[in-house]
Structures are given as structure tokens and as C-alpha cells.
Amino acid sequence: MKAGEQGQILAVNAGSSSLKFGLYALGARHPHLSGSFEGLEPGGTPRLKQAGQAEQALALSAGQTPFDAALQALQTLLAATPNLRAVAHRIVHGGGLFDGPVRVDAQILARLRRFEPLAPLHQPHNLDGLQRFAQAWPGLPQIACFDTAFHAQLPAEEQRYALPPASEEPALAGVRRYGFHGLSYDYLNQRLHEHSARARASGARALLAHLGNGASLCATRAGRSIATSMGFSALDGLMMGTRSGAVDPGLLLHLLHQGWDAARLEDLLYRRAGLKGVSGLTADMRRLRASSEPRAQEALRLFAYRLRREAGSLIAVLGGLDVLAFTGGIGEHDAVLRADLCTGLGFLGLRLDAEANAAALGEAIRPLHAAGSSIEVWVVPTDEGSVAAAQAAALLHFS
Ligand SMILES: Nc1ncnc2c1ncn2[C@@H]1O[C@H](COP(=O)(O)OP(=O)(O)O)[C@@H](O)[C@H]1O
Numbered sequence: 431m432k433a434g435e436q437g438q439i440l441a442v443n444a445g446s447s448s449l450k451f452g453l454y455a456l457g458a459r460h461p462h463l464s465g466s467f468e469g470l471e472p473g474g475t476p477r478l479k480q481a482g483q484a485e486q487a488l489a490l491s492a493g494q495t496p497f498d499a500a501l502q503a504l505q506t507l508l509a510a511t512p513n514l515r516a517v518a519h520r521i522v523h524g525g526g527l528f529d530g531p532v533r534v535d536a537q538i539l540a541r542l543r544r545f546e547p548l549a550p551l552h553q554p555h556n557l558d559g560l561q562r563f564a565q566a567w568p569g570l571p572q573i574a575c576f577d578t579a580f581h582a583q584l585p586a587e588e589q590r591y592a593l594p595p596a597s598e599e600p601a602l603a604g605v606r607r608y609g610f611h612g613l614s615y616d617y618l619n620q621r622l623h624e625h626s627a628r629a630r631a632s633g634a635r636a637l638l639a640h641l642g643n644g645a646s647l648c649a650t651r652a653g654r655s656i657a658t659s660m661g662f663s664a665l666d667g668l669m670m671g672t673r674s675g676a677v678d679p680g681l682l683l684h685l686l687h688q689g690w691d692a693a694r695l696e697d698l699l700y701r702r703a704g705l706k707g708v709s710g711l712t713a714d715m716r717r718l719r720a721s722s723e724p725r726a727q728e729a730l731r732l733f734a735y736r737l738r739r740e741a742g743s744l745i746a747v748l749g750g751l752d753v754l755a756f757t758g759g760i761g762e763h764d765a766v767l768r769a770d771l772c773t774g775l776g777f778l779g780l781r782l783d784a785e786a787n788a789a790a791l792g793e794a795i796r797p798l799h800a801a802g803s804s805i806e807v808w809v810v811p812t813d814e815g816s817v818a819a820a821q822a823a824a825l826l827h828f829s
């Protein structure tokens with residue numbers, strides 16, 4: 431039987447300017463077709479990137495948006511795909527409504543739209559993408575797979591802010607820590623479980639670091655999320671590409687008192703902060719590493735410092751550490767940052783294998799700890815699409 435004859439699932443991650451996709455045969459771990467469309471912002475120049483192929487510019491016909499052009503190109507790419515059974519969408523926020531994947535209809539879409547203000551860089555684009563796929567492939571199940579779901583069972587004290595209950599202050603209904611990057615953490619969890627006896631051991635304590643454009647940490651015990659650095663929104667915790675991470679809420683009051691409104695605060699915290707805001711140059715880690723500008727160096731130092739500080743907090747929640755794992759564009763490729771964190775955790779007996787660390791460039795799962803290290807260190811190239819595809823297949827009872 432040829433690959434995918436029993437059926438295939440398309441996994442997509444629709445962002446503000448890009449659409450990443452992977453086509454998975456049922457039960458397959460790796461996509462047999464994948465790539466990304468970039469330049470999809472209104473007025474952008476749409477193009478298709480696929481590994482090992484030259485970038486391909488997409489022609490725009492009259493009245494067509496860049497996103498329309500990408501959808502059309504994807505339909506052409508998939509024309510030869512037998513038996514496409516569903517589209518699995520990465521949706522960042524499921525709020526308290528969903529602790530697992532769900533088939534989306536108009537009513538569910540409307541409920542998910544309510545979370546747009548909680549993830550303005552993601553949720554509107556995730557949902558616009560889903561809506562457009564539903565129009566382009568009528569009848570094909572559109573499945574939402576949530577970043578928040580992996581953290582749905584967080585302990586009560588991890589979920590709670592020190593605020594009065596919603597019964598006393600109705601505006602606080604639904605206000606709690608949710609956590610994000612759950613598809614990625616689910617993937618790491620599975621791979622670590624396969625490759626590391628230490629990670630499989632009962633009660634294993636792991637710290638997972640997803641460091642990409644967005645960045646967060648997740649503490650797991652026996653494979654379950656028990657604490658995480660992102661909270662109510664995907665703004666909390668670590669410094670990120672363009673997001674501030676945690677700031678004192680008193681700062682927001684201070685700016686409100688100076689006449690700032692919500693839109694201006696949102697722009698500052700989500701788009702003008704993080705690596706980009708501190709460096710004044712770029713959110714791109716590669717460019718910062720290559721720069722000799724003092725502000726670029728300051729941004730890199732702050733990123734590493736905030737990572738160590740947040741890691742310490744989660745290790746204290748775990749009561750120790752057995753396994754540390756890195757993923758995301760930065761976590762997979764930036765050996766300097768990995769070494770910074772591991773050196774900072776040296777007081778715990780963690781020892782990095784410097785050669786293994788320098789050689790790991792995100793091509794495969796690899797151990798990075800030295801012999802005698804008290805803590806295992808791994809790098810794990812993530813694949814959120816494979817988790818989403820598997821979740822969709824399970825929901826629809828495909829086997
Ligand atoms: N070789 C590399 N060295 C250092 N950083 C890298 C490298 N490749 C990618 N990155 C960084 O990874 C980040 C993007 O991460 P990624 O996980 O791809 O983002 P997204 O959240 O959009 O999926 C950027 O800061 C980029 O500079």
C-alpha cells in the first residue's frame with residue numbers, strides 16, 4: 431500500500447504572516463510533505479518555502495489576498511493527495527472550554543473568537559486560517575488542537591492568581607493561568623519518554639524549554655505539566671522575540687495613569703519589547719549573535735538571565751531536576767544560550783558535554799550532558815504538527 435492510502439491529515443499553523451503546513455499519513459510521525467507560506471500579511475509578497483527547494487513566489491490574481499494565493503497553491507500541491515481526511519489546526523488558546531481537540535463548527539468558532547484579546551499575535555490568525563480552510567474544503571473536518579490543553583490539569587495553586595474569586599468580582603471569570611506551547615511540550619514529552627530511561631522513571635522531574643519567537647518553560651512530573659511560565663496570556667514569563675515577558679503590573683497602572691490606552695499597551699508589550707525592543711535591532715537571534723552592537727549584547731544577556739531566573743523558580747516547584755530539554759528555533763540551534771543556562775545550573779551538578787552541545791544544530795534528538803552529570807540534558811527538534819495530526823486522528827477515531 432502506498433503512503434497515506436488509508437488517509438492523511440493536514441496539520442497547519444496559521445500566523446500573522448505565515449502558514450506552516452505538514453501532511454501526515456495516518457499513524458506516521460513525520461510529514462511526507464511540509465513547508466511554509468510566508469509574506470501573507472495584507473499587501474505582502476506571498477512565497478512558498480520547502481526544504482531543499484528554491485523559494486517560489488506566488489502570483490496574485492486580481493482581488494486576491496496573499497492568504498488566498500497561499501490557499502490556492504496549497505490546494506494545487508494537495509491535488510494529488512489521496513484521501514485527505516481532516517485539517518488539524520494549531521490554535522493557541524482554548525481557555526477553560528477545551529482540554530483536548532475539538533471539531534470546529536460555527537458555534538465553537540464564535541466561542542474561540544472570544545479569546546482573541548488574550549493572544550492577539552496568534553488567535554485571530556489561527557481562527558481566520560481555520561475559517562478559510564473550512565470555506566475552501568467544505569465538508570472536511572476542521573479540528574482545533576490547543577496549546578493550552580497540555581496544561582489543563584495544572585495543580586490548583588499553579589492556576590490561581592492571588593485575586594478575589596469571580597463570585598466576588600465577576601470581571602475575573604476565567605482569569606487563571608493556562609499555559610501555552612502545549613503541542614510542543616507534548617511532543618518533547620513523547621520523544622524523551624522513548625529515548626531516556628531517566629525521563630521514563632516514576633516521578634521523573636523535567637524542565638522543558640520552548641525557545642522560539644514565543645518562549646516558555648514547562649515543569650513536568652511523570653510527564654504531566656505541573657507549572658509553566660506563561661499564564662493567562664502568552665505574554666507572561668520569559669523575555670521573547672518581540673514580547674516583554676513578565677513585567678510588574680504596577681507598570682501598566684503607571685502607563686494608564688499617563689493616559690495610555692489598551693491598544694498602545696498591547697503594542698508595547700507584544701510587538702515593541704523583548705529581543706527587538708531591548709536591542710533596537712531585531713527579534714532574530716541569529717542576527718543578534720552576529721552583531722557587535724552593545725544593545726544587541728545587552729538583549730542577549732537579558733534573555734539568558736531571565737531564562738535562568740525563571741528556570742530556578744520551576745526547579746524549586748519540582749523540588750529538583752532529572753532532565754532538561756531544549757526546543758524551538760533558539761533552543762534547537764543556539765548552543766551559546768544552552769551553555770549559558772547549563773552553566774548557571776552547574777550548582778545542581780549539571781555538566782554539559784561542550785562538544786556535543788556545539789555540534790547539535792537541531793537536526794535530531796540528542797543527549798548533551800557529560801558523563802557524571804546529575805541532570806540529563808537533551809535537545810529535541812519539535813514538531814507541533816505531528817501532535818496536532820495525531821490528536822485529530824484520535825478524535826475522529828481514524829486508525
Ligand atoms: N541557527 C540559529 N541560531 C540561533 N537562533 C536561531 C537559529 N535558527 C533560528 N533561530 C531563531 O529561532 C527563532 C524562531 O524560532 P521558531 O521556533 O522558528 O519560531 P516560531 O515561533 O515562529 O515557530 C528566531 O529568534 C530565530 O533567530
Ligand SMILES: CC(=O)OP(=O)(O)O
Pocket residue numbers: 522552577610611642643644645664
Ligand atoms: C504561544 C506562542 O508564543 O507561540 P509562538 O512561539 O509560536 O509565537
Ligand SMILES: [Mg+2]
Pocket residue numbers: 642643644
Ligand atoms: Mg513556534
